[in-house]
Amino acid sequence: MSVTAPQGFRAAAVACGIKASGALDLALVASTRPCTAAAVFTTNQVKAAPVRYDQAMLAHRRAGFRAVVINSGNANACTGPQGLSDVYRVTELAGFLLGFPADTILMMSTGVIGVPLPVDKIRAGLMRAVPALSEAGGEAAARAIMTTDTRPKMAVRRLTLNGIPVTIGGMAKGAGMIHPHMATMLALITTDAEIDADRLQALLRSAVDVSFHRITVDGDQSTNDTVMILANGAAGAAVDEGSMPLFQEALTDLCMELAKAIVQDGEGATKFVEIRVRGARTPEEARRIARHIARSPLVKTAFYGEDPNWGRILAAAGAAGVPFDPDAISLWIQRENETPLLLFDRGAPAFYFEEEARRIFQASAFRVILDLDMGEGEDWVWTCDLSHEYVTINGKYRT
Amino acid sequence: MSVTAPQGFRAAAVACGIKASGALDLALVASTRPCTAAAVFTTNQVKAAPVRYDQAMLAHRRAGFRAVVINSGNANACTGPQGLSDVYRVTELAGFLLGFPADTILMMSTGVIGVPLPVDKIRAGLMRAVPALSEAGGEAAARAIMTTDTRPKMAVRRLTLNGIPVTIGGMAKGAGMIHPHMATMLALITTDAEIDADRLQALLRSAVDVSFHRITVDGDQSTNDTVMILANGAAGAAVDEGSMPLFQEALTDLCMELAKAIVQDGEGATKFVEIRVRGARTPEEARRIARHIARSPLVKTAFYGEDPNWGRILAAAGAAGVPFDPDAISLWIQRENETPLLLFDRGAPAFYFEEEARRIFQASAFRVILDLDMGEGEDWVWTCDLSHEYVTINGKYRT
Structure with missing residues (x-):
């Protein structure tokens, strides 16, 4: 289920050939309705192109987003001006195929640093992923973002806001766990609650502070670390002042489950x-x-x-x-x-x-x-x- | 040669049973003349008993020292009040056997943390070490301070001060080299030049700053890290204002050789x-x-x-x-x-x-x-x- 547990979210995953192994390496998560978005990014001085892109997009506006493209096997970091240009090409294409403006698409990448993004492979992958989008695609998406992870990391929380059931779903990947943030940590969370962008950012920051940030050691962060949340309001219930604590609790709990799963699946971890x-x-x-x-x-x-x-x-x-x-x-x-x-x-x-x-x-x-x-x-x-x-x-x- | 290369220094090493392997684990270095002393110690909040002891001694006075007892296999750290009491017992005994006051003896330890120092074993060892003191004992002493080191680390520098040849000798041990200062780094340097204590401290600090401190990562230091120098003046030449740069250069060069040797012999190091x-x-x-x-x-x-x-x-x-x-x-x-x-x-x-x-x-x-x-x-x-x-x-x- 993961990110497709909330209403109105669909996902797909394909193997587009970035990973030599032939494993899933491209995930697409899309919403049937425009989403408000919030995110916490790496503080590394060296930021990957998709991080720079998402930061610029979210600085501009924090509503109206429709999809996130995530590839594994290539971090698109330390790739110079070409790297940013490649993110534009991918989001442009994803928007075109989905029928949304390019600037409603966000992107995350994880994998090797310093190698140009294979845009042609991603293009071919997106052409297969878009028609494959489905409400059952959450687990495959969670698998497609893995690098040295041995298992997908997913979590779902359900709660009731003013009598209306809403859902939060999430997926994450980690891996190199000695300096957790030195390996890329990516998490995408979705919810069908309606939340304004400021509130969403505050909720996410609080949740991350006692979850993903507690598996940080020494403040080290990779070039790509990103935790993002999209809220599409499909459930017909809004998170207001009164229901914020309830939603916060569920979101924090979900983030802690994902963070714990990242440590437990740390590279070579036995304890x-x-x-x-x-x-x-x-x-x-x-x-x-x-x-x-x-x-x-x-x-x-x-x-x-x-x-x-x-x-x-x-x-x-x-x-x-x-x-x-x-x-x-x-x-x-x-x-x-x-x-x-x-x-x-x-x-x-x-x-x-x-x-x-x-x-x-x-x-x-x-x-x-x-x-x-x-x-x-x-x-x-x-x-x-x-x-x-x-x-x-x-x-x-x-x- | 190492610490016995300068005139007037003798050393001995014995296996007193601290190391289960039966390897050398107790070194004694003594001077025929009183020495001025200087040292740089760990900045760890948790300091081993011998570090606390030496710091207290050197805060009190910095001349008149006659010997240093060094044991491996036991760090005498996190051993509570008993640990400090054990250092007093060992230095008291070494002083008695050597015929010097107890407060002219310094001590260093390296090995496992949290285990009481086996004073009885050290006592028996000292009784064999004192009569074995010799000018040929430098290499054995360098071997006796090893823990997971695979080879002894020694260096000698010779220079001429106002026409008189003087010598600097040193030995060091390292080992766990990922966080070098997390494993104990010990170095004892001797010289037969005459140097007043303030000058000696300044010379040592400058030398350590571009040698042992450059193999530190992240400021981490063990509970026992110590770099100490003893100057006994046996060569009949003094380091004065004019010859300080010359002596500094030789001392720094010696420290760099020892520091480099520590990294090269890091635990499991191949590069x-x-x-x-x-x-x-x-x-x-x-x-x-x-x-x-x-x-x-x-x-x-x-x-x-x-x-x-x-x-x-x-x-x-x-x-x-x-x-x-x-x-x-x-x-x-x-x-x-x-x-x-x-x-x-x-x-x-x-x-x-x-x-x-x-x-x-x-x-x-x-x-x-x-x-x-x-x-x-x-x-x-x-x-x-x-x-x-x-x-x-x-x-x-x-x-």
Whole structure:
């Protein structure tokens, strides 16, 4: 279902030959009605052509959009002036085939950087995709945006606004999860609720802040990262001041499901780990430390090796650039639905059984809790381990 | 030779049983004359007990030191009050055995975090090490401080001060080189020149800034990082205002040799790569970008895979938090003593042969040059690749 779960959205996916494997590599999502749109983009200084294009379009106006073209296998980044020109050619063609103006079409790309977009292949693909658009096309679209993802990521939420059922649907792709935003993270969300553009942007930003942004490590972002939402109003219900919290909750929940799925399907990932820091002076400081721990290769390889070498966690915390008193800190690890195990107690090793710590690290998902004992600031990030498979995938990505 | 190359320094190394393998794990370096001392320590919030101890000693006075005890296999970090007490016990004993006051002995440790220091083993080791002290003990000492290092790192420089020959000797250990300072980096340097403590500290800081600090990525530092120098004046020549530049040059050169050796022997490293950024507004901004590139797992795995996937380098540069114009930047790769190969030319892919780029990436050492075309700021870092072997080493470090 994914993006075609809400009324009035159709999708199609084709293999147009960008991926040498012959796998699906072109997705088209279109709405029967004009949509308001909102998006959060990468903050990387080097932005891919489709990001530059979408940003320019949304700066101009944020309503009247009809479709999004997404290709995988080629990021159309670092492609110079040709790259932007290629986005115009693709959106122009998609608009022509769909019967809409070119400036109602948005575009996302993911894949290799620095290689010109194969526009001829995409052209041929679009000619097959447009007639194939259907309400059943959501799952195929979610597959077509994958790169090294091993499975499609989809989520749906249903809620009632003033007695009228509305739906939110979404799909996402991630992959290289050590520095999640260094690999492209794309998400497209659709809804048949009616929402004005300002409200839609605010709702999306709040949802992204506690979902996709929590799988960010160190602020790194790829050249292509994009989370976009389209609202077409087909359900006949509007999100107003009163129903905003309800819609926000459903949207945030959907984004968290997709974000979690991205981490769980990280390249070579065998573990899903929540790093939670509490007792910081501010949530920002807690988050900074959590991110620093989450991106430490020494911590991540210890997760992979199922080695409760917690000294590495404290060392990573101490290098985050946030002052704290090492004699006041405590550290726990926790398996879901179990009591946390205290490893380090206010500056000194705690008494615990090594086999118990190892049992927790052997779980496919666990939590690390660091308490700084300085204040009320708390935050978390989701991350995964660093495995041999990660190195294999990224050592030979292009070949 | 290493630390015993200068006159008046003796060293010994023994296997005292901290390392389960039975390898050398305790080094003792002593001077026949009192030494002035200077050091640069980790900035990690979580500092190991020997770091806290040495910092306190050097804050108190910076002359009169006679020996340094260094153990590998145990970092004595995150060991609570007991950790500091253990350093006192070890230095007390070493002083007693050497016939010097306890407060003339310094200590360094490297190894696993969070495990109490096995003082009994070290005591037994010191009783064998003290009588074994000799001018031939430098190499064994360099071996005894290794953890996952595959070879000892030593360097010697000789120069003439006012007609009198003086010598600088040094040894270092590194290992986990993805985030170099996350693994412990220890270096002990000795010289038979006479230098007052303020001058010695200034000389060391300048030398470290363009050597050990350039193999840092992201400012991360371990709980134990220490670079220390002892000057005993045995050669009968003093470093004065006039001869400072000469001594600085030799000391810096020695530190660069040791730092380079650390990167080349990085855990699982197969490539030595210099990341050079020029055309930045300031050297600091150039360094920040160079470090960001140097610590990107996607860039490092591409180095390992010998895949000239330069888009990842640009993506990492753009995520460093330094503003620049992506349409103005250029990128080259260069094999030593060859003309650089232009890959990206002012915002667009350059014309080059893929096989030529691959040939450069296949070298065991090469350089990446990024030009931002904004100003005169230039800087560099040395790094290595991220291999399967790195994951193997760090997934099972303690077992």
